[in-house]
Amino acid sequence: MLHVDNLTVCYGQMQALRGVSMEVSPGEMVALIGGNGAGKTTLLNTISGLVPPAAGTLSWEGRPLNSLSPDRICREGIVQVPEGRKLFPAMTVEENLIMGAYLPTVRKQRQESLRKVYDIFPRLADRRRQLAGSLSGGEQQMAALGRALMARPRLLMLDEPSLGLSPKAAVEIFATIRRLNKEGLSVLLVSQEVLETLAITVHGYVLENGVVAMKGPSAELREDPQVKMSYLGL
Amino acid sequence: MDAVLIIQSLISGIMMGMVYALLSVGFSLTWGVMHVIHISHAAFGLLGAYLAYSLLEYFGMDPVVSAAVSVPLLFIVACGVYQLLIKPITKAKEVIVASMILTFGLAIILENVMVLIWKADPRVLTPTYASGALIVGPFYFQYPHLVGFGLSIVGITAIYLFLKKTYTGMAVRAAWQQPEAAQLYGVNLYRISMITFALAVSTAGAGGISLALLNSFEPHSHNLWLIYLFLVVIVGGVGNVIGTAIAGLLIGVITGLAMAFLPYQWVNLVTFGLLMIFLIFRPHGLFKQGV
Structure with missing residues (x-):
């Protein structure tokens, strides 16, 4: 591959x-x-x-x-979750995830992708309106991984x-x-x-x-x- | 002191301040997102004012209507300026310094082009309602001021919603906060920079039209406007739209009161003094930086 x-x-x-x-x-x-x-x-x-x-x-x-x-x-x-997570700190968790589906090829499926990510990480669903910069390290890594999954x-x-x-x-x-x-x-x-x-x-x-x-x-x-x-x- | 005069100057200050805010918001974005300090930003705003002036003089187009023509026109011009001049220098080591020198030159060129086309005489926008005023009790609001104020509110709100609600706007914020990650998820930094720059220049045009509804203008007016841009952006926090709006209002009110109660020559002393105080004591502004 x-x-x-x-x-x-x-x-x-x-x-x-x-x-x-x-x-x-x-x-x-x-x-x-x-x-x-x-x-x-x-x-x-x-x-x-x-x-x-x-x-x-x-x-x-x-x-x-x-x-x-x-x-x-x-x-x-080919999607990377970068070292140090590199979330968008002043954006909410949900905005971070949505940015993962920025490309037009995956944008249409973003609601479905979002549901999937929240299924995998229910904690992100609870924190969806919170700024990414305010998450704990573990939650940040979940958000970073979730953002990558949004890119399919x-x-x-x-x-x-x-x-x-x-x-x-x-x-x-x-x-x-x-x-x-x-x-x-x-x-x-x-x-x-x-x-x-x-x-x-x-x-x-x-x-x-x-x-x-x-x-x-x-x-x-x-x-x-x-x-x-x-x-x-x- | 006269309470009516105080309130009246407070209100004119708020109107003026909203216009400063619209004029500054794009300056703040190019600075924050692209690290480009766009010295000719105000000159483009002035160009917007002159376009409105000519469209009104020759075609009888109301400034608000002509904004629908000149603002998109400035957007296209700005895309060209970005491709030709700004993009090459964003690869420089010291983007901020390089951008200041380059766009300072561009401001001089624009100023002289405006002298060539429109002459050096001061101009005023005189739409049909120019002499009318809304009178509420002891207060009066000239219609052009109200229209300029309204245009600024619409402009600021549009920028805010663009950044918060659209994918491209979110990409602009993402590119500011974490350019590398933004790229990893498909944001083309050059494309986003071009859109940011062009949008900033268009809002400068709208701000210039608004300001022209409140004040007279001439080809070198942009130099003074530029000082206000710096002041508003430094107080409001680079890249912060809400901060820019609040800072604009604040500075509008302060200069409004200064104009009412101090001799005219003191007004600029107050604004320059304020700029210096901020640079010394709070160089990051009142609000946090960020898109």
């Missing part, structure tokens, strides 16, 4: 990604792990079209994605969805992501919760200093001595 081939991304003189290749198959949940500054967020932002690649190709269902603008990529069904994604990319959440809220969010994946949504999950992430994904990639250091089935990565030492503290 999504193929990243030999991707290089530069910020000025610095190479943030060097020859990264990876793929996500339909219905699959893929983990992307690695330390701070490894290039995980850069990879997601490049796929989303926010950062232009210096070299390499991105393709989606056989068609090239390079040089498409972020709105075109969102239209293709076919590939959902989540950047650190559990960052800054209470353990309970983190468990809830992971359970929801897992359920969405079970219902057929392809997911690319970036997280520092390495154990949890490798437990719920099928495949994983370990990014270090802008290169893919390791890849393979998540179950194998969990047993890998290198991963255990670097990321699990074992």
Whole structure:
């Protein structure tokens, strides 16, 4: 479904990604792990079209994605929940969700999408008139995920969805992501919760200093001595 | 002091203030959403006033009717100005500084074009009802002032509803609050910037027409209007429509009272003084910033 081939991304003189290749198959949940500054967020932002690649190709269902603008990529069904959630703080929860269905292709179904999101997160329905900036961390993550679902994604990319959440809220969010994946949504999950992430994904990639250091089935990565030492503290 | 005079100047101040608010709201939006300080904003407002003047002189069109022509016309012109001049500089490192220098130049060009077309003499809008007034007890309200006031209320309300109720308006707010996330959900920042800019210029035109119904104007009037723009936006909070409206009213009332009770040359001293006090003590304004 999504193929990243030999991707290089530069910020000025610095190479943030060097020859990264990876793929996500339909219905699959893929983990992307690695330390701070490894290039995980850069990879997601490049796929989303926010950062232009210096070299390499991105393709989606056989068609090239390079040089498409972020709105075109969102239209293709590749939707990102950005790191730090990036809600619109001075807009209400419901306005945030409605902004998720901004593109004309999904705008018509927004009432139906809204009902679905409120079904998944009843707490958001209770808080619909509240400003997004006044929500707790867990609720903000729900709103961010809900906003992404409003865009009717076919590939959902989540950047650190559990960052800054209470353990309970983190468990809830992971359970929801897992359920969405079970219902057929392809997911690319970036997280520092390495154990949890490798437990719920099928495949994983370990990014270090802008290169893919390791890849393979998540179950194998969990047993890998290198991963255990670097990321699990074992 | 005379109670009638105080109330009368309070009311003229409120009318004037609403007009300032309409003139400023677009200035506030381009500043807040695009980080463009649009120095020629008031000059475009003045252009709106001159268009109304010519349409009235040559075609007998009432200013309110001609606004329906000139405001959309300014919208189209502004789209062109955005594409040609503003868009290239939004890629600059210091957008605010670059935009100020660029649009300062544009203001000078516009001013001289207006001198060429309309001459440097002061003009007044004299619709058919120009000499009429509504008299309520000891108070009188000149009809053009009432019409200008009404036009401002309609303009401000329209902008407010646009931002709150339409998808494009919500995208404008989203782009201000969190540009990266807005892009991720399909908002094209350039398109939104162009709409914001063009809408701002059109409201400036409507504000200019309203102001022309209250005051006389000449090609360099926009320089003084610009000071009021800064004052209103700084007091009201950049990007805040309601704040802009309240700040406009407040400043209108203060200048209205100053005009009634102080020698004329003191009025600008009061406004400039107010601007300085705000810049020193409350540079973020009375209300919070935000669209």
